[in-house]
Amino acid sequence: MHTPPDSTLYRQRRRRVMQAMGEGVMIIATAPEVVRNRDAHYPFRPDSYFWWLTGFPEPESVVVLVTGKRPRQYLFCREKNIEKEIWDGFRWGPKAARTAFGFDAAWPIEQLDRRMPGLLENQPVLFYVIGHDTAWDNRVTGWLNSVREKARTGVQAPASLTDARRLLDEFRLFKDDHELAMMRRAAEISADAHIRAMRASKPGVNEHEIEAELLYAFRRGGAEAPAYTSIVAGGANACILHYVFNNRPLNDGDLLLIDAGAEFSGYAADITRTFPVNGRFSPAQKEAYEIVLAAQAAAIAEVKPGNTWNAPHDAAVRVLVQGMKDLKLLKGRVDDLIESGAYRAFYMHRTGHWLGLDVHDAGEYKVDGEWRKLEPGMVLTVEPGLYIRPGEGVPRRLNNIGIRIEDDVLVTETGCEVLTAATPKTVAEIERLMARRHRR
Numbered sequence: 001m002h003t004p005p006d007s008t009l010y011r012q013r014r015r016r017v018m019q020a021m022g023e024g025v026m027i028i029a030t031a032p033e034v035v036r037n038r039d040a041h042y043p044f045r046p047d048s049y050f051w052w053l054t055g056f057p058e059p060e061s062v063v064v065l066v067t068g069k070r071p072r073q074y075l076f077c078r079e080k081n082i083e084k085e086i087w088d089g090f091r092w093g094p095k096a097a098r099t100a101f102g103f104d105a106a107w108p109i110e111q112l113d114r115r116m117p118g119l120l121e122n123q124p125v126l127f128y129v130i131g132h133d134t135a136w137d138n139r140v141t142g143w144l145n146s147v148r149e150k151a152r153t154g155v156q157a158p159a160s161l162t163d164a165r166r167l168l169d170e171f172r173l174f175k176d177d178h179e180l181a182m183m184r185r186a187a188e189i190s191a192d193a194h195i196r197a198m199r200a201s202k203p204g205v206n207e208h209e210i211e212a213e214l215l216y217a218f219r220r221g222g223a224e225a226p227a228y229t230s231i232v233a234g235g236a237n238a239c240i241l242h243y244v245f246n247n248r249p250l251n252d253g254d255l256l257l258i259d260a261g262a263e264f265s266g267y268a269a270d271i272t273r274t275f276p277v278n279g280r281f282s283p284a285q286k287e288a289y290e291i292v293l294a295a296q297a298a299a300i301a302e303v304k305p306g307n308t309w310n311a312p313h314d315a316a317v318r319v320l321v322q323g324m325k326d327l328k329l330l331k332g333r334v335d336d337l338i339e340s341g342a343y344r345a346f347y348m349h350r351t352g353h354w355l356g357l358d359v360h361d362a363g364e365y366k367v368d369g370e371w372r373k374l375e376p377g378m379v380l381t382v383e384p385g386l387y388i389r390p391g392e393g394v395p396r397r398l399n400n401i402g403i404r405i406e407d408d409v410l411v412t413e414t415g416c417e418v419l420t421a422a423t424p425k426t427v428a429e430i431e432r433l434m435a436r437r438h439r440r
Contacts, residue, residue, distance in 0.1 A: 002090050005055035007102030009178055011073065014053055017171060018067045024125030026065040026164055027116070029136065033059045043225065048357035049129070049168050051266050056101050058091065060109045066119055074119070075106040113139070117146040126158040129165055165362070172356060173363035174377035179267060179356065180410065183379060184419055186264035187408055189221030190271050191422040194258060197232075198430065199437045201277050203252035207232040210258065211246045218262040227268035228359045230260035234277060238402025239387040241349060250277045255285055257402055261359065268359040270381050271420050272406035279434035281427055284397040288386055289427060291323030292403045295384040299351055303382065303409050303416040308371035313351035316384040320347050328395055329388065346388055352381040355408055378411045379419070 017026065030050040034042045044059050054063050056075065064074040080093030098106035107115060120126065120143055128140060147157035175183065193214045200213045211232045218226060233243040234250040238257035250256060254277045261269035274289065276282070281289060298319045299312035321343045324330040329346055330337055337343055354361035356379060366372060374380075383406030390399040408419040424430050 002092070004100035006178070007055075007100060009176075010053065010055045011102035013171070014063075014065055014073050015071075017053070017168065018065050018071055018073075020167055020171075021065070021067050021127060022125070023068045023123065024127055024158065024160075024162075025067070025120055025123045026063075026127035027140070028053060028063050028129065028164060028168075030056070030059060030061045045225070046266070048172075048266070048362070049164070052168070052172055052357060054101060056092075056097065062109065062112055064116075064119060066123070068123070072104045073102070075101065075103045076109045076112045076115075077106060079108045079110075113143070116143045120144065120147050120158060121150070121155050123158050125160045125162055127162045127164040127167065130161060130163045169362040169364065172361065173354065174375070175356060175379055175410075176377075180379075182265045182267040183269065183356070183408070183410075186223065186227070186262050186267050186269035187271075187419040188422065189218060189223050189262040189264060190260065190269035191420055192221060193217035193260065193262065194271055194273050194423045195433065197258055197260075198273070198275055198424070198433055201250065201256055201275070201434070202279075202437075203250060203277055205250050205277075207234055207237075207246040207248050207250065207256075210250075210256070211260075214258070214260050221262065221264075223262035223264045224266075225263050227261045227263040227270065231258065231272075232260070233257045233402065236389075236400040236402070238274065238404075239389050239400060240402075241387070252278050253282065255401060255403065257404055259404065259406065261408075266357050268355060268357070268361075269408055269420065270355055270359050270383075270406060271408070271423055272383055272385075272404045273423060273425060273430075274403045274405065275430045275434065279437070280431060284395075285401060286427055288323075288327065288388070288398065288401050289403055291320065291326070292384055292386050292405050293425065293427075295319035295323070296382055296405045296407070299382045299384060300407070300409060300416065300418065303374060303380070303411060305373070305375055305411060305413065305415075307374050309365050309374060309380075310371040311374075312380075312382055316351045316382075317343065317347070320384060320386065323386070327398060329393070329398070346386055347384070348387070349385065351384050352409075355379045355381055374411045376411050376413050380409055380411075381406055382409050383407075 028050050031047040036042045060078050062076040066072045094106035196217045197210050197213050229244045232246040234256045235254035237243045257274045259272040295316040299316040302311040302315045321334050321337050354363045385404035388398045388401045410417045
């Protein structure tokens with residue numbers, strides 16, 4: 001019932017991190033439980049750095065990695081407590097957790113403040129997530145001061161503090177086979193959810209009813225939760241980038257933009273599809289949609305080893321700007337419109353982001369001031385859009401058309417793999433799917 005993950009996988013990850021650290025100590029705490037209201041909590045979700053290092057699912061847990069002459073991997077966690085398990089469920093406890101999760105030792109979380117000063121003694125560097133949590137900053141400072149008080153006995157405190165995220169982000173940026181298996185499953189569940197949402201859409205249905213279809217498909221597929229708050233935006237709401245109210249009726253003739261993805265074993269999918277509520281694109285909707293689809297195709301073609309992070313964005317923008325000219329939204333030379341940023345009135349966000357344990361995942365986008373090169377094992381989203389609000393010079397037939405098309409893309413040795421390709425996105429695929437819905 002309480003099967004631990006592959007402890008070898010996580011232990012090897014920790015060893016790789018320890019080799020990269022050199023000499024020092026790393027402290028990573030999991031996320032705190034968060035009160036929703038009164039004595040009810042939000043569902044617990046581990047901190048992503050902690051989860052990547054341990055696979056340990058419980059709150060009130062800390063991992064400590066000590067390098068040097070005697071490298072050691074430690075876990076602090078809640079003690080076994082049968083009475084509390086009756087109320088809140090299974091707890092591993094330090095003894096069982098040490099073996100099941102591959103640690104050299106595990107101690108009760110209550111011993112953290114007593115043991116940490118000793119683990120920090122005579123270590124040159126302390127790695128932890130600096131500035132993320134003021135209470136933790138103060139706690140770490142207390143441990144360091146306890147060590148400094150022993151200076152007359154020859155004991156030294158770490159002379160250097162390093163943000164652990166800088167090191168861990170580089171590891172997390174490149175997905176191993178285990179991670180890719182989780183992400184493929186998250187993508188599969190999410191694709192099924194989007195198809196279910198398309199089939200359920202029709203004039204008169206409320207946005208929240210479509211969101212319910214998504215949530216049903218996520219949980220039915222084995223996902224723990226949505227990877228982020230789902231966007232179900234009909235009509236003009238699709239022109240609001242982070243619309244999450246999901247409480248308006250869907251009207252005949254509107255487009256519906258759905259940005260939603262499942263989280264499976266901690267890993268996120270992130271898919272956006274835009275389709276007509278009534279199952280048929282109007283001529284104006286189809287014209288705008290084909291531009292965004294072409295922009296996405298151009299961007300995906302640039303996802304390959306050796307290209308820079310920004311290459312897909314640049315490719316998408318060029319197609320979108322030409323499309324804006326064709327739609328009579330902009331006038332002028334494409335290069336001039338790009339340089340001036342005039343296109344941002346209708347496309348104001350980037351074309352993607354890293355994806356993994358976090359929907360906006362860890363990893364730098366520039367290295368030494370230059371856009372970083374894409375490499376095998378990286379996973380990113382490709383999500384161009386077009387958002388046309390009513391305004392001066394905007395053709396009336398285009399008013400309130402909001403379109404985004406988003407897929408999750410893995411950089412491979414020879415190019416890329418679209419993990420979310422099972423989700424219909426051409427005009428013909430979408431209309432065919434929704435026509436079958438009407439026949440039923």
